[in-house]
Structures are given as C-alpha cells and as structure tokens.
Amino acid sequence: MDSKIAVAVGLAAVLAAALIPISTPKPAFAATVAVDITVGSSSKTTDAFSPNPVNVNVGDTVIWTNQDIQPHTVTSGIGSPPATPDGKFDSSPNFQPLLQHGDTFSHTFTEAGEYPYYCGLHTNMVGTVIVAAAGGNGGNGGTPKETKLTATLDGKSYEVTSKSMTSMATEVTIQSGQSVTLKFDKAGEVELTLLKTMIGGINDVSAGGKSIDFTQTNSADSTTIKFTLPEGSTTVVIKGATVVPEFPVIAAILAASIVGIIVYTRFARNGTAFIGRA
Ligand SMILES: [Cu+2]
Structure with missing residues (x-):
C-alpha cells in the first residue's frame, strides 16, 4: 500500500471516530x-x-x-x-x-x-x-420545557437543547469563531446543552452585556451549562475557546481522506480486473 494512501485511510478513521458522538449519562446537579x-x-x-x-x-x-x-x-x-x-x-x-x-x-x-x-x-x-425524586421527570406536570433549536453555519446544522421551567429558547445564532447567541421569551433559570462541534471550552456567559454566573458539565460530545437569565434580559451570549470555524477545515481533511480511499479502492479493483484478464 502506498504510504500516502495509508496515511489518508488512517486519518479518515481517526476523524470518523472523533466525529461519532459518544453518549455519556448527564450528571445530576442541584438547582x-x-x-x-x-x-x-x-x-x-x-x-x-x-x-x-x-x-x-x-x-x-x-x-x-x-x-x-x-x-x-x-x-x-x-x-x-x-x-x-x-x-x-x-x-x-x-x-x-x-x-x-x-x-x-x-x-x-x-x-x-x-x-x-x-x-x-x-x-x-x-x-x-x-x-x-432526583433523576425523575419532575412531579405533576413538573417536567421542564424542553426546546430544540438549530443553528446553521456553512451548510451544517447544530442542535441546541434548552430546558427551563420558565423560559423558552426562541432563536440561536452562531457568530463564527466568537460566540453563540440565544434568545429567550423571558428571564429565568435555564439549562443548555451545546454540541462541542459548535462551541467548546465555554468560558463566558453574558446577558445584557454583563457576565453572569454559570455552571458547566462536560460529556464527550457536548457541554451542558446552567445559568439564571436575569429579569429584564432575554438574550445570552456564550463565548468559548473554539466556536465552529474548525468545521470547514475538518470537512476539507475528511473530504480529502475519502477521496484517498476512493482512489485506493478503484486502483485495487482495476488491478484485480487486470490480473483476471491476463
Ligand atoms: Cu403576606
């Protein structure tokens, strides 16, 4: 096998593994x-x-x-x-x-x-x-309102899950390389689950231009943050160490790897056919 093809196949395997979400149970936390x-x-x-x-x-x-x-x-x-x-x-x-x-x-x-x-x-x-009871689904009608919103950037969709007893998320937008912004219908305590492919290393949550307290728990593929949207605020801006821009780069490498596999596969088939005819 050509060493370049071997590298491409290896790289594709590594990237495919990295992109497959691994689900881990969400830790409980006191609210x-x-x-x-x-x-x-x-x-x-x-x-x-x-x-x-x-x-x-x-x-x-x-x-x-x-x-x-x-x-x-x-x-x-x-x-x-x-x-x-x-x-x-x-x-x-x-x-x-x-x-x-x-x-x-x-x-x-x-x-x-x-x-x-x-x-x-x-x-x-x-x-x-x-x-x-902890880990239960709440009491009589006690389940938080869960809203799933999708942000789209470079033709790729990112789902955000919002859970709250009081507030409903109405809109999510990505400021590429900078932040993720969510709008809510009203203030209240909110739990958000954000994919790491969208935002990673979350380091600041702000409402009305001011940083607010938040807690975060990380799973392999997503981050769950919890905060209270103060009265009078309906927009939160979440900043992280990595916000989406890596995606086009990952896509380019993955595409190149797939091309490498296809080229290798075709080459192998043609070789067999040639041997068969001889
Ligand atoms: Cu009274």
Whole structure:
C-alpha cells in the first residue's frame, strides 16, 4: 500500500471516530429555583406566589423573593382555615424576621413530596412546592420545557437543547469563531446543552452585556451549562475557546481522506480486473 494512501485511510478513521458522538449519562446537579411573592399578594390566594406550584427535584433550593411592598412570610403548612404550620420550613418563626420588600428566604428540599406553604400574615396566600425524586421527570406536570433549536453555519446544522421551567429558547445564532447567541421569551433559570462541534471550552456567559454566573458539565460530545437569565434580559451570549470555524477545515481533511480511499479502492479493483484478464 502506498504510504500516502495509508496515511489518508488512517486519518479518515481517526476523524470518523472523533466525529461519532459518544453518549455519556448527564450528571445530576442541584438547582436553585426562584419563586416570587407577587405584587399585591396580600389579597391573593394561589397566585400570591409565582410560579405556583413550583416543581423542583430533590436537592434543589427554592429561593423566595418578596416583590411586594408589604411584608410577608413563607411558612410551611396549611394556610386557611385555620393556619397550621408543620415546622418543615419557615422564613419567620414567631414572625421574626418578616420578609420585607426585596428580602429573600431559601430552603433546600432533600426529600420528594408535596410541600404546602402559606404567608403567616395573610393566610389566604397559599403555595405548593412539588419535589420530584432526583433523576425523575419532575412531579405533576413538573417536567421542564424542553426546546430544540438549530443553528446553521456553512451548510451544517447544530442542535441546541434548552430546558427551563420558565423560559423558552426562541432563536440561536452562531457568530463564527466568537460566540453563540440565544434568545429567550423571558428571564429565568435555564439549562443548555451545546454540541462541542459548535462551541467548546465555554468560558463566558453574558446577558445584557454583563457576565453572569454559570455552571458547566462536560460529556464527550457536548457541554451542558446552567445559568439564571436575569429579569429584564432575554438574550445570552456564550463565548468559548473554539466556536465552529474548525468545521470547514475538518470537512476539507475528511473530504480529502475519502477521496484517498476512493482512489485506493478503484486502483485495487482495476488491478484485480487486470490480473483476471491476463
Ligand atoms: Cu403576606
């Protein structure tokens, strides 16, 4: 065998192996899920908290923020009538301290189940946290909204998977060699899975021109990042060490390798035919 053909075949094999996605199980991670105590909530019932019910997984932390101008509490148990705290969690034991405007209270849920809660000052305000077993598909209707979007560059498509309880991805675009940009319908906690052929070595996620905190987990062929899109932001820009431009180069090498295999195969066949005729 000609050494050049051998190199081409070898290269093609290596590239083919590199391009075949290897699936590995996604590691579980604990999430922080935001719930608002809504404006004017003292005169509301189940809409005093949003989202309500809130669906989380075991290990997740729920963080309540009082968006209202009146003080409130987040107290586990049954609201009215009569209010019965169950002692599982309470922002304000004996009404100390009350959650003032902008204050937060958080609780980590370590066991699956349904957790009712209410406001100790306005027992008409009631909510439920539904905690699904880790690795489960969420509680009643508790699966996050999953959206698959496709970005196209140089005639090649790249799929992005977005998972969120609150936000839906609406558009993805690639800025070749620089970044990947996603648009969402609204703010919230988002998990994105991006193919490494599209973006690798993710090192910055920004919203509204500011870098935001994110976590990432890597599998062989993709990266999953998690972040909270802040209120008022609907666009995230993700930067990485490698963003797509390698693709045309890989394609060119792969194409050259395939040509090499075809040339070699034809040469071998012709040789056999020639020997047969002789
Ligand atoms: Cu209240």
